[in-house]
Amino acid sequence: MDDALVIGGTRFIGRHLVTELLANDYDVTIFNRGNHDNPFADEDRVEHVQGDRTDDDALEAAADAVDPDAVFDCVAYYPEDVRRATRIFDDCEAYVYISSGSSYGREEIPKREDETPLEPCTEEQATDDSHDTYGNRKAEGDRAVFEAAENGVNAMAVRPPIVYGPHDYTERLDFWIDRVNRFDRVVVPGDGTNVWHRVYVEDVASTLRVVAERGEPGEAYNTGDRRIVTLDEMVELIADQLETDVEIVHAGPRELEAGDIDLEDYPLYRDYPHVLSTAKLADLGWESTPLEEAMGRAVEDHLESDRDGRENGPDREAEERVLGILDTF
Numbered sequence: 001m002d003d004a005l006v007i008g009g010t011r012f013i014g015r016h017l018v019t020e021l022l023a024n025d026y027d028v029t030i031f032n033r034g035n036h037d038n039p040f041a042d043e044d045r046v047e048h049v050q051g052d053r054t055d056d057d058a059l060e061a062a063a064d065a066v067d068p069d070a071v072f073d074c075v076a077y078y079p080e081d082v083r084r085a086t087r088i089f090d091d092c093e094a095y096v097y098i099s100s101g102s103s104y105g106r107e108e109i110p111k112r113e114d115e116t117p118l119e120p121c122t123e124e125q126a127t128d129d130s131h132d133t134y135g136n137r138k139a140e141g142d143r144a145v146f147e148a149a150e151n152g153v154n155a156m157a158v159r160p161p162i163v164y165g166p167h168d169y170t171e172r173l174d175f176w177i178d179r180v181n182r183f184d185r186v187v188v189p190g191d192g193t194n195v196w197h198r199v200y201v202e203d204v205a206s207t208l209r210v211v212a213e214r215g216e217p218g219e220a221y222n223t224g225d226r227r228i229v230t231l232d233e234m235v236e237l238i239a240d241q242l243e244t245d246v247e248i249v250h251a252g253p254r255e256l257e258a259g260d261i262d263l264e265d266y267p268l269y270r271d272y273p274h275v276l277s278t279a280k281l282a283d284l285g286w287e288s289t290p291l292e293e294a295m296g297r298a299v300e301d302h303l304e305s306d307r308d309g310r311e312n313g314p315d316r317e318a319e320e321r322v323l324g325i326l327d328t329f
């Protein structure tokens with residue numbers, strides 16, 4: 001495969017994917033509306049086609065102009081997006097849809113591609129634009145991939161959990177890096193053993209390429225850091241990368257009440273563990289970046305950026321009230 005078309009490509013995952021594809025000798029075309037700056041504007045091997053993916057004519061024109069071997073779909077939020085794209089790119093060697101770990105419809109540890117049931121999706125949910133139906137819509141996109149493959153399309157799906165790393169506009173990890181960077185005492189909700197699987201963004205990019213090159217049509221592949229850390233361990237990893245020491249202070253629901261804070265107000269806190277098995281992907285020969293290296297790059301990028309993630313979690317003043325209560329014991 002030589003020519004890749006990336007639907008999206010200028011913000012976070014897609015941006016890293018373009019870099020991964022260039023490093024692996026692909027010629028790349030990015031297809032997007034041009035609302036975000038193009039970081040590859042000066043790169044000769046990256047063409048830009050302007051268009052809206054909801055406009056079939058624009059997507060068809062891109063298919064004709066580029067005739068891609070591989071298509072990577074970074075902006076399919078509705079099942080209809082996947083259905084249309086698998087029709088338009090039905091003759092390419094690989095169509096890879098970025099699905100999500102949120103597609104899974106049952107809590108179990110770990111969630112496996114071919115065993116854990118997916119979220120259902122009603123007709124109303126399929127076109128709903130609220131976050132509540134995100135998992136339903138992503139799961140229906142997976143089913144659209146399976147259906148396309150049954151009709152001979154080389155379509156595959158990749159399911160990442162929470163993605164982190166340079167250019168992460170969600171700022172969920174930034175909240176924690178900012179806390180560790182600014183304070184000696186860091187409040188961690190619960191007992192610190194909470195687990196929410198994450199994946200380093202460059203590893204999502206390599207997953208997408210590896211799945212396009214070696215995956216089986218009609219299959220879904222989880223991705224995720226091969227080593228999973230608890231919330232406490234994540235805070236320690238960040239502190240190591242910042243070359244600082246912090247005191248972790250655990251606060252349960254009753255202590256947090258002093259600051260009018262809920263456990264769920266903290267980003268990357270999830271009551272029940274979310275763990276995706278990455279065995280199927282590893283069988284394709286994929287590996288993840290060592291955690292220290294991945295966190296090192298995330299921290300470095302945080303420090304160079306103006307992201308602080310503070311909007312994503314409780315105010316420090318509210319936390320100070322919690323710390324005040326804990327100090328009286």
Ligand SMILES: NC(=O)c1ccc[n+]([C@@H]2O[C@H](COP(=O)([O-])OP(=O)(O)OC[C@H]3O[C@@H](n4cnc5c(N)ncnc54)[C@H](OP(=O)(O)O)[C@@H]3O)[C@@H](O)[C@H]2O)c1
Nearest residue numbers: 008009010011012013014015032033034035036053074163
């Ligand atoms: N971040 C996570 O933790 C996470 C976890 C699991 C799955 N995912 C999945 O990852 C994908 C998002 O990745 P990303 O935002 O990092 O990708 P990205 O490809 O780096 O950025 C999104 C791109 O899509 C373009 N775009 C948006 N709407 C468009 C439209 N209607 N037509 C054409 N282009 C459009 C944007 O540019 P313009 O605005 O200029 O058009 C931008 O280039 C989603 O499918 C999401 O479900 C993310």
